[in-house]
Amino acid sequence: MLDEVLVNEQPSTDTEETAPCFQTPGPTVTFHSLRYRIKERLGMFSRQWVEKDILRDVSGILSPGMNAIMGPTGSGKTSLLDVIAGRKDPKGLKSGQVLVDNTIVTSDLRLCSAYVVQNDILMGTLTVRENLAFSANLRLSRKEYSSADKQMRVDSVIQELGLKDCADTKDHVTLKTGIIYQFDHLTLMNKGEIIYAGAANKAITYFEELGYKCEPFNNPADFFLDVTNGTVLPQIHNNKSEMCSNSDEMVENENPLAVIYRKSPHFLNVKDRLTQISDGLDPEVTKDDRVGYATPFYYQLMLVSGRTVRHILRNPQTSYAQLFLNIFFGILVGLIYYQIPHTLPEALQNRTGAFFFLVINMVFGNLSAVELFISERVLFIHENSSGFYRTSVYFLSKVFADLIPNRILPVFIFSAIPYFMMGLKPDVEAFFLYCVTMSMISLSAVSLAFLISASVGSFAMANILIALPYVVMMVSLAEQKIYRHVDCLLCSKKFFKNTCIFSLVRFTFNQVALTGIMCVCLLLTYVQLRRISRWK
Ligand SMILES: Nc1ncnc2c1ncn2[C@@H]1O[C@H](COP(=O)(O)OP(=O)(O)OP(=O)(O)O)[C@@H](O)[C@H]1O
Known part of the structure; x- marks a missing residue:
């Protein structure tokens, strides 16, 4: 309900350390x-559409300084x-134009402009200073601003907004209140x-002239909202207040306060200035050259990955839980199938059960990956639409920062524990192939979760969508893996040599299929992230 605030100030290019910067x-x-x-x-389910005016002939001037709406x-x-x-x-823009310093601008203004929104769209694990520094580092060109300049810019914003006391805390509410x-x-x-x-x-004073009265104990912000909402009416009666209360004279759907404002000296003054600007406008001069990103790809990747890693380190519960679960499950499977026999039919039955459990854990243990893009969707839309970084940078930083600590490391621990406890082939090559297969199963399951996470906006929907492909994947992989190991078991006993060749073909086919699932899902995840509308 409250307000949006626009800080309309231009950074100075003065790079002297002692000079007050950005003033x-x-x-x-x-x-x-x-x-x-x-x-x-x-x-x-209707096929009919209605049109609704969200902005009705709105004109105004935002002068340098702090502008609140x-x-x-x-x-x-x-x-x-x-x-x-x-x-x-x-x-949706049916008419009108936006000018910056008397020059028409295009939608690329988003790449070089910023405003503070009422919702808390900040990384919760970063401090106020770190959030501001992240934005400054990505949005101020490295050619024009040195690290010291950016640091000074962050300090000057903290100072201007009176945020010194909370600059190194994660108290973002104070950041917003401070600005307001x-x-x-x-x-x-x-x-x-x-x-x-x-x-x-x-x-x-303007509203008092219209007959409204702001009591001394009343907060001006609340008073303005009461007037706007119509919850208070003019108490002093004069010509203007009559207009405010007597909406019958107004054309239907017209807001009396808006009509009065349009006739007020405030608006007439604005209108004169706007007319002067429009008359002096050179239609040839438009800021329509494409504004690129302020920083190069590798620098964005470094900063965004750094933030992701910092976020994981400051919020390590997911990584710990994943690791703990894998160790626990590994030991459990190892204990249940401890030193399984190598003779048929026990070897077959025990391996069937063990691999079924292992694959279940590899697939369902990655369910938490569905939250990756959903939990940061609003932040991503905000930062991406503001031109902080490219979609590919966000995708790569999130994928690798999640894959290595949360998916690949735990898989190796999980794979090693039951392998030796169960007494499977004590052979480096066999163990390596087993680990690779486990990792591939895990990565395929994660990629599928990433795809769903990037495609939908809610956890509930993601959980529903992930269940079916996971069950299909689990059943088919468990079956493939069981046969491969039964084949190998037989090979190791020097029976059925041709079965081993068959097993190798099946194994290669499995790896190719898993790599295919992984690549296709990751590619589609990136496509889905790009498809998220940057328009609000
Ligand atoms: N893309 C959109 N599609 C449909 N309706 C929209 C869209 N954008 C804005 N609206 C509608 O336009 C009206 C104004 O929305 P807007 O978000 O600008 O209001 P606001 O004053 O900022 O409100 P709040 O303080 O709740 O954010 C609302 O009724 C909103 O539902």
């Missing part, structure tokens, strides 16, 4: 007659900022229209 005023952002419309299905839930604050920053689907009370310019919105825009300290 030059930022650009002026103007938006002219923005009209944004969405299409909604009438009912869940407030309004009730659904009033269009986020949509306005998304349209300005180029994060909203351009198809620092604004110079206030825009109040209701139902997709602006009802006030101007100096924050003049807003109360």
